[in-house]
Amino acid sequence: MISVAVNGYGTIGKRVADAILKQPDMRLVGVAKTSPNYEAFIAHRKGIKIYVPQQSIKKFEEAGIPVAGTIEDLVKASDIVVDTTPNGVGAQYKPIYQQFQRNAIFQGGEKAEVADISFSALCNYDEALGKKYIRVVSCNTTALLRTICTINKVTKVEKVRATIVRRAADQKEVKKGPINSLVPDPATVPSHHAKDVNSVIKNLDIVTMAVIAPTTLMHMHFINITLKDKVEKKDVLSVLENTPRIVLISSKYDAEATAELVEVARDLKRERNDIPEVMVFDDSVYVKDNEVMLMYAVHQESIVVPENVDAIRASTRLMSAEDSIRITNESLGILKGYLI
Amino acid sequence: MISVAVNGYGTIGKRVADAILKQPDMRLVGVAKTSPNYEAFIAHRKGIKIYVPQQSIKKFEEAGIPVAGTIEDLVKASDIVVDTTPNGVGAQYKPIYQQFQRNAIFQGGEKAEVADISFSALCNYDEALGKKYIRVVSCNTTALLRTICTINKVTKVEKVRATIVRRAADQKEVKKGPINSLVPDPATVPSHHAKDVNSVIKNLDIVTMAVIAPTTLMHMHFINITLKDKVEKKDVLSVLENTPRIVLISSKYDAEATAELVEVARDLKRERNDIPEVMVFDDSVYVKDNEVMLMYAVHQESIVVPENVDAIRASTRLMSAEDSIRITNESLGILKGYLI
Numbered sequence: 226m227i228s229v230a231v232n233g234y235g236t237i238g239k240r241v242a243d244a245i246l247k248q249p250d251m252r253l254v255g256v257a258k259t260s261p262n263y264e265a266f267i268a269h270r271k272g273i274k275i276y277v278p279q280q281s282i283k284k285f286e287e288a289g290i291p292v293a294g295t296i297e298d299l300v301k302a303s304d305i306v307v308d309t310t311p312n313g314v315g316a317q318y319k320p321i322y323q324q325f326q327r328n329a330i331f332q333g334g335e336k337a338e339v340a341d342i343s344f345s346a347l348c349n350y351d352e353a354l355g356k357k358y359i360r361v362v363s364c365n366t367t368a369l370l371r372t373i374c375t376i377n378k379v380t381k382v383e384k385v386r387a388t389i390v391r392r393a394a395d396q397k398e399v400k401k402g403p404i405n406s407l408v409p410d411p412a413t414v415p416s417h418h419a420k421d422v423n424s425v426i427k428n429l430d431i432v433t434m435a436v437i438a439p440t441t442l443m444h445m446h447f448i449n450i451t452l453k454d455k456v457e458k459k460d461v462l463s464v465l466e467n468t469p470r471i472v473l474i475s476s477k478y479d480a481e482a483t484a485e486l487v488e489v490a491r492d493l494k495r496e497r498n499d500i501p502e503v504m505v506f507d508d509s510v511y512v513k514d515n516e517v518m519l520m521y522a523v524h525q526e527s528i529v530v531p532e533n534v535d536a537i538r539a540s541t542r543l544m545s546a547e548d549s550i551r552i553t554n555e556s557l558g559i560l561k562g563y564l565i
Numbered sequence: 566m567i568s569v570a571v572n573g574y575g576t577i578g579k580r581v582a583d584a585i586l587k588q589p590d591m592r593l594v595g596v597a598k599t600s601p602n603y604e605a606f607i608a609h610r611k612g613i614k615i616y617v618p619q620q621s622i623k624k625f626e627e628a629g630i631p632v633a634g635t636i637e638d639l640v641k642a643s644d645i646v647v648d649t650t651p652n653g654v655g656a657q658y659k660p661i662y663q664q665f666q667r668n669a670i671f672q673g674g675e676k677a678e679v680a681d682i683s684f685s686a687l688c689n690y691d692e693a694l695g696k697k698y699i700r701v702v703s704c705n706t707t708a709l710l711r712t713i714c715t716i717n718k719v720t721k722v723e724k725v726r727a728t729i730v731r732r733a734a735d736q737k738e739v740k741k742g743p744i745n746s747l748v749p750d751p752a753t754v755p756s757h758h759a760k761d762v763n764s765v766i767k768n769l770d771i772v773t774m775a776v777i778a779p780t781t782l783m784h785m786h787f788i789n790i791t792l793k794d795k796v797e798k799k800d801v802l803s804v805l806e807n808t809p810r811i812v813l814i815s816s817k818y819d820a821e822a823t824a825e826l827v828e829v830a831r832d833l834k835r836e837r838n839d840i841p842e843v844m845v846f847d848d849s850v851y852v853k854d855n856e857v858m859l860m861y862a863v864h865q866e867s868i869v870v871p872e873n874v875d876a877i878r879a880s881t882r883l884m885s886a887e888d889s890i891r892i893t894n895e896s897l898g899i900l901k902g903y904l905i
């Protein structure tokens with residue numbers, strides 16, 4: 226039984242904490258939180274122990290949330306820390322993890338250099354075995370890597386050109402924009418996503434372009450993959466259908482907009498309407514000789530959650546990729562094949 | 566002096582009418598309008614003659630807008646009609662244009678078969694000379710064609726892969742969505758834009774993917790062009806900089822979001838903040854051997870306006886492509902080079 230701390234309890238942290246509570250081989254020691262907001266109250270109501278920075282103890286106690294200890298106490302009491310603090314803050318916490326000689330999982334908002342390896346469960350679990358510091362790549366890069374490593378099972382992926390349409394903010398974020406604009410992100414080519422993919426698959430010829438759109442629900446990717454050999458559409462569909470963490474949505478259901486996909490998740494009564502799978506539009510899969518094009522949607526809030534769980538097992542050498550991915554998927558209800 | 570009728574006075578029609586009023590070789594006979602809304606009142610105040618369907622005469626007169634005649638009267642009084650009626654309605658009017666033996670310019674919302682030729686001034690003006698029915702392709706296709714035909718001047722374009730992020734509605738449209746969703750348009754590959762490009766450049770290997778985003782200001786394109794030969798970035802930039810109807814925006818101005826581009830147009834005091842040029846982000850131009858990638862923004866309300874003016878001259882054999890494009894650009898203030 227591995228004792229896990231979650232440092233940061235926002236969009237990713239609360240989902241990772243919930244996921245750890247469902248793992249047969251893990252124990253959630255507690256979570257670290259810096260402000261006593263609604264998320265802290267709900268965590269407390271769920272019985273999760275809350276650790277806070279020394280200077281925030283009074284603020285939490287005044288708010289009526291009992292404090293289990295400081296963040297240092299949380300780190301000491303755990304075998305491994307999942308750092309889900311905001312972009313760039315993880316690097317500031319790393320010295321504390323080092324001080325107490327604890328392994329740590331960082332998120333994609335940190336620079337690759339923060340960790341010994343950047344991680345995508347379907348691509349390089351084995352390389353991450355025993356690594357003290359693992360960085361789970363960002364939501365968009367996770368989706369790109371899952372898709373590329375999956376198509377690579379049909380025949381070797383030689384070149385990737387992709388356009389990423391990013392959601393502007395998560396649903397809960399009320400201070401971010403844009404309200405009515407497309408924002409190139411950046412207005413240079415390539416976007417950082419290509420470099421981030423290369424942090425896992427070295428030497429892949431990949432160029433990405435990215436733009437932010439005024440929506441909160443999901444990202445979408447438009448991807449063009451050049452393969453070593455000609456392939457058949459049915460073989461591409463078959464590998465997509467048979468890979469866990471990728472689901473297909475059939476055009477016959479008339480659920481193509483991201484708003485409709487989220488409504489499907491609500492109707493399926495998924496927790497927080499999360500969709501941790503890459504959602505591929507089956508009718509978008511287009512094959513022309515050795516080129517594959519397809520469109521998929523990416524639920525930015527949840528896609529990296531299973532990767533974090535697997536990264537814990539890889540870092541602590543708990544089990545093989547196959548076993549970890551299977552247990553994570555079963556415990557979290559993550560599917561393969563057609564969503565409905 | 567060519568007498569021009571504009572049938573339809575919405576987003577495109579009112580701009581085409583204004584453009585015709587500025588041409589030294591054209592006379593605006595009047596415009597046809599079906600409902601006495603604010604656009605009709607403003608047209609009347611500007612002294613534009615308004616023609617309406619027989620059954621709408623009473624409605625206009627009751628609203629206080631004098632009626633110059635029926636739509637048939639308008640067609641009869643003109644040498645050529647620019648049909649800017651809603652998508653698919655142009656085909657319904659074609660029999661009237663035929664009955665009075667008038668040439669007509671249709672918009673990209675009509676099927677290609679409505680006309681003798683689909684048209685993009687920078688690509689195929691000469692082929693359109695003397696054609697009785699010309700279809701100006703849609704805003705997105707116009708932008709694709711301008712860009713492709715321009716890059717083709719550096720070295721032959723062999724393959725195009727593009728992602729089109731469409732605005733959801735024009736600013737004035739209050740009944741369209743989405744409010745908060747990305748909507749694949751369609752969720753199949755290719756989108757119709759590729760076929761539409763092929764209506765002008767036959768046999769080009771082009772595949773497009775398209776998605777609608779909740780914004781009203783501009784479209785954006787993310788394009789990957791494979792060329793016959795290796796090229797230098799400076800040669801690509803040079804041809805873009807020296808082609809009319811394409812403008813570059815420098816990254817140094819920190820105006821990259823479509824909302825910022827429209828603000829630039831407002832500050833430059835452009836009429837209706839129109840940007841009929843393709844707006845290329847100069848820093849996005851990325852060259853890798855024989856591949857060119859770039860991003861540009863497309864002002865859907867105005868980009869086809871100069872093409873309509875040129876199509877009138879091509880159809881009536883008024884003058885050469887070079888002369889027509891020059892006079893259209895000068896009269897409408899359409900630029901090349903850096904916008905600021």
